Amino acid sequence: MSAPAPVRTAAAARVTDAVKVYGTGGTEVRALDGITVEFPAGRFTAIMGPSGSGKSTLMHCAAGLDTLTSGSAFVGGTDLSDLDDRRLTLLRRERIGFVFQAFNLLPTLTVAENITLPMDLAGGKGAAGSREWVDALIDTVGLRDRLHHRPGELSGGQQQRVAVARAFAGRPDVVFADEPTGNLDSRSGEEVLGLLGRTVRELDRSVVMVTHDPVAAAHADEVVFLADGRLVDRMTAPTPQRVLDRMRHLVREAPEPTGSART
Numbered sequence: 001m002s003a004p005a006p007v008r009t010a011a012a013a014r015v016t017d018a019v020k021v022y023g024t025g026g027t028e029v030r031a032l033d034g035i036t037v038e039f040p041a042g043r044f045t046a047i048m049g050p051s052g053s054g055k056s057t058l059m060h061c062a063a064g065l066d067t068l069t070s071g072s073a074f075v076g077g078t079d080l081s082d083l084d085d086r087r088l089t090l091l092r093r094e095r096i097g098f099v100f101q102a103f104n105l106l107p108t109l110t111v112a113e114n115i116t117l118p119m120d121l122a123g124g125k126g127a128a129g130s131r132e133w134v135d136a137l138i139d140t141v142g143l144r145d146r147l148h149h150r151p152g153e154l155s156g157g158q159q160q161r162v163a164v165a166r167a168f169a170g171r172p173d174v175v176f177a178d179e180p181t182g183n184l185d186s187r188s189g190e191e192v193l194g195l196l197g198r199t200v201r202e203l204d205r206s207v208v209m210v211t212h213d214p215v216a217a218a219h220a221d222e223v224v225f226l227a228d229g230r231l232v233d234r235m236t237a238p239t240p241q242r243v244l245d246r247m248r249h250l251v252r253e254a255p256e257p258t259g260s261a262r263t
Ligand SMILES: Nc1ncnc2c1ncn2[C@@H]1O[C@H](COP(=O)(O)OP(=O)(O)OP(=O)(O)O)[C@@H](O)[C@H]1O
Pocket: 022, 023, 029, 030, 031, 049, 050, 051, 052, 053, 054, 055, 056, 057, 058, 212
């Protein structure tokens, strides 16, 4: 049985009035404090904000890796709260791709096998992950001459390019990337970010990336800024300097440790 069919929408993913509370009583943390944000289809969106502002929580809840305390999360037209665990697992497998800081490749499989693994697990269903599509992806990520190598024979940057190809292999509605360049030197990081941007533009994909790095965020079409679990700004056509300036203001605007309210 497949995950429910997507309803056509301009948002690849979105959350509405999203609240996430960890713990109870004195240890309660309101990690998301009523966020409404959409991640448009066919765009590369970066999520930025000071440490602890809720970036990872937002990504995990939007991607169905964690559940909201209240509010809604949608992937395409599907409300994740309508899905039981089994359907949620199917939706994550068939309609979402993930790229993590640690490349998470299987060391005993070749590059080619790693790339097609999610499709193989899904039973090769549908035309979504067709041979032609994977071929185009392999060219986009520039790994054609490495297809029969194992991950241990590749550089970190090459391994992350394999992870990027794997994330897009099943033609998901959206790829979520969590600090994808965190383990890479700046040159390999630039390559991977350029690749994410190219895949969005040339292959009409949607990417949502959490990052601490203003240079990485500047590769996105748009940056959304979080502070204290809230959406506080959005920026199109970002540059590293503009992102850095905005982040400096956010850190300056942060509440005092005594917990006084932000204005
Ligand atoms: N499993 C958890 N249990 C309790 N509190 C949590 C949990 N996960 C996150 N938090 C808290 O929720 C808040 C938001 O955390 P989150 O990891 O989403 O922020 P972030 O912006 O991604 O931070 P960083 O940039 O440091 O990775 C923080 O105060 C954090 O301590």
